[in-house]
Amino acid sequence: MTVSLPSSAPVAADPGRSSVDAERWPDVARLPRASALRTAIARRVVERALAALPLRIRHGGLPGAVPVPRPATGGDRTPTLTLHDPDAFHRRIGADGLIGFGESYMAGEWDTDNLVGVLTVLASHVDDLVPAPLRRLRGAWVRHRPARDRNTLDGARDNIQRHYDLSNDLFTLFLDQSLSYSSAVFDALPATPQDFTAAQHRKIDRLLDLAGVGPGTRVLEIGTGWGELALRAASRGAEVLSITLSEEQRAFARHRIAAAGLARQVTVELCDYRQIEGSFDAVVSVEMIEAVGAEYWAAYFTALRRLLAPGGSVALQAITMPHERMLDTARTHTWISKYIFPGGLIPSPDALAHESAAAGLSITHDTGYGDHYAETLRLWRENFLEQSEAVEELGFDHVFRRMWELYLAYSEAGFRSHVLDVRQIRLVAAAPGPEDSR
Template identity: 70%
Template structure:
């Protein structure tokens, strides 16, 4: 999952870089409620668009009130007054400040919807459930004529978020360098920040760490990594795939733009006694050197940006020795949805991953073929990502005291919980998928 514009401002003081493995915790955890936030208490310096609802726009607000209210009623999501007992089972959305809620949506669409949650203007007893219900009907909730006018309330992506070499470093820094301790608070002991592969759902009888190792092993097998393999990894994370490949006898060069990740990955590699087999480099994928028997890149393409997908696949192809194999794990969405998202500033691009875009399968096929690669295998695991995100969200909410102690305020915590639940809903509704692909030399058949 792969950076925030305001996220880094949600921390009140610097934190020390974590020195290793997070504590063992069970994989099925009671979910705590989101921390209460009063808009009057939101730090306007850190969260300017959360602290202040947009100025009144009566027509837009009225339209939002009509269509959003109708959608919530149709999906039976309308919540009771605070403290009252719901009249029916299922996820509920409770409005604390309906006027601000509708003003935000009327002015900023889904960004306003998320910012309203961050401001504490609405809550839910089942956030992922509410977002899943909405995601399943996303194309039916707004009439087609009004959808064609979406340009009136959505804004374009900031040009400052482009993934030039300097921009990519800054975008990576704004997400992955938040704090190693923050990520340790909700990831499993492998510190793997991408979809696991489970044997069954829900994951009650295996650890998340075991499911992450299964995912990594499938990618290593897909790329035919073994003793003596020269492996290039694009996107180090915190080093687990490199560690597992080196344990097979491979010689690994792994690239990242995150200084925090690189430092902790090197510590973990040294602790495992594998420094002689793994070289962690702070390097852009566009500056790859040498040829490799195998290339693996896990959920990296989403951070590249559509403008640079040709350069990304060209770099993959150029790094491959004759007869080599490329294993990718990539989140995907439908092609039309991707085209709409590419032109839109979204909640995720504003607060979580500036500069990023999830590709469609068609976009992956087109750009990989243009670089001289063919798809030899392609397998989806969307339901596995939904389960992975559920476990991360449960761990995060349970670790709220720890996260607060790191200096991340309640607005940040609500933002992060919304991000995890929003992503989970995308996979549960099948709006998103995650796929493992094998690319080899040649053209598509």
Template identity: 60%
Template sequence: MRTAEPGSIAGRRMDVNPELWPDVVDRPGASRARTALTRALVRRALERLPLRVRFPDGTQLGLGGPLVEIHDPDAFHRRIGTRGLIGFGESYMAGEWDAPDLVAALTVLAGSLAELIPAPLQRLRGLWAPKQPGAQRNTPGGARDNISRHYDLSNDLFALFLDDTLSYSAALFRGFPATWPLLATAQHRKIDRLLDLAEVGEGTRLLEIGTGWGELALRAAARGAHVTSLTLSREQRDLARERIREAGHADRVSVELCDYREATGTYDAVVSVEMIEAVGVEFWPVYFRTLDARLAPGGRAVLQAITMPHERMLAARHTFTWIQKYIFPGGQVPSVEAVEQTVRDHTQLAVTRRDAHGAHYAETLRLWRERFTERADEVEALGFDETFRRMWTFYLSYSEAGFRSGYLDVQHYLFTKENPSR
């Protein structure tokens, strides 16, 4: 199998599989003028940031702070000049730059994201920023493909860095810094809080949109609830069913391979944990109308949702990002304002409560990232190459930095349906 060598890490050349990673292997062409402009814009941005950016010739930019090592300046600038932030991430995947403390460096960048691009270019974003591909639209068929690309990678992969609950969402800790032995307890604390908000107990008819690997359904069933859980991931469905059967709750929990739009029936409560991020802007009204339609009068819907500032969401909602290209195709993080406006305009639901827990997600991601790094050899043994491991490290670090900088937050929402005649 042919390989190429687009990058180097501290003097070591990386071999990248061109069939798996064509855009990482491919160094985009750029005119001299465009490359020169990119260099000037990058230099202008870096000079004002609390970073130390070091180039192979000894040049150093920044005001001091976390170190960023640029191993291949030409490729680094060409990727950014032609592909923007997608190119920035691909350059890391290719080994063209690195950082001893990647989270710290990305936290600086995330906290300054709105100021990194000059205002004139920001206003012209619609002309230069790549558009989301139509193939990633979250139609019923598209959503299945998008979900499968992430969640059907390998149950064994996720088990390597998640705790024994296999919960793949923000935990809720009692204090910081969090430690690995407390992660499972913190995940149960989060799940129990969501179930308490939804008033799930003996006899509750509960609809869960987004199964994960079944931990919430298990804890709801232990309370005496009857749970219908929906997922589009075959891998998750199969393992969730196995875990539920082994726990003795198969008579109380049904896990179905089913799009939320295809759900039927009426429920006392609906819970959905970090599912809205996979819905897509176009389908937010449909998603919330589904919650409304499935919820009985007097019922309660509870969401755990990642959010971002409204202005940044508006700027990014139609552009194609690195995270969409490589990690969550079709995804889009909403803002608090977008969630509440959509609920107000399209449903009979009322926003009864909202609590933010962004710092808890930063700690959750740190524990996952450290675990993933510690078990890199086991990840490799599963067949995931170095480019994949750099991609996944960048994703976990990128996400953690988003929460640490305040660019991202995570909310617990309670919606109630008190006035069905409205």
């Protein structure tokens, strides 16, 4: 957790690599192998890039008892990035790029008075960080995604469980009372904690309205979460089949549904979207396509079309990124894909339009709420940091807590910089063309 103190006061900060569990975090506990030349190039590129950005760079001592920079005062809001171990920082980046940048934070080798601020600056200038000649050599130094992370039927279940089966108790510590793990839609910005659950319900209700969910509607939900959408659909009189690959989420959602007296209307199954049979008036999927993987987007949209009854509607909530950045990310093993969402890829709006059209679906509604996701992530991050002791009591060590803080801040920065967006989309069966009608 970042602590702000006067610059003369020592902080018992992260104790450094020596305290890292090498079995649990092997690539954080040890420095990677990197040639002196590669490290020197990384140092020069990084130092030149950071010098051109609205950031302060400070060199501190090694992790252990170092001052954390005091926050900016007055009108100067320039965030400060403090390098406790510059040699390790540049060596990790030289060896592993942005994976190394993230692992260096996990190891306590750098810190900041404003994590979201630093990451927002970096995200806003991401195309300027590496000189153009070196960008052309990108394929020679980036790591490619491991084959084990492919979203085959077995792989998809493993990937989902590595994130969503961490602990139900962990997620309840920082999510709002609805236990919704996706962007809320607030009535007004900036958001307040008191608005959170109502904003999550507003998000769900808009999706249910897009899909036309009402009494007697046969609803398929792809991605149960902890059950809130299924509960609200059932409260409208719908019959719901909700599927998930998370055993922890299924058990939790089933308990909530039974406690609400809606077990006759809602069925929750451990099942892959590719294995579902039937016909549904409404198909709803909230921020699940990001876990599908580009290799399987065609299968995903084909399943949506196959499962949709005549006259039915699909309502999706999806995070998106620009198309060229998506293509670069798809070819790269990133810090997020290594530690947070293995096998995942955020699609672009172009990819969503292309893949859905190829499957015989037409987009009839498309609205973005990126600023609302930034606020959602801010509230999650603040809750998580406030619950740091409770997270530790659940058995999550200081490396995990720094990793999770970085994940939430990194995601928030993506939306603050408008590199990321989140969209609610309605799809219907495409009208048949001339050949189809014949």
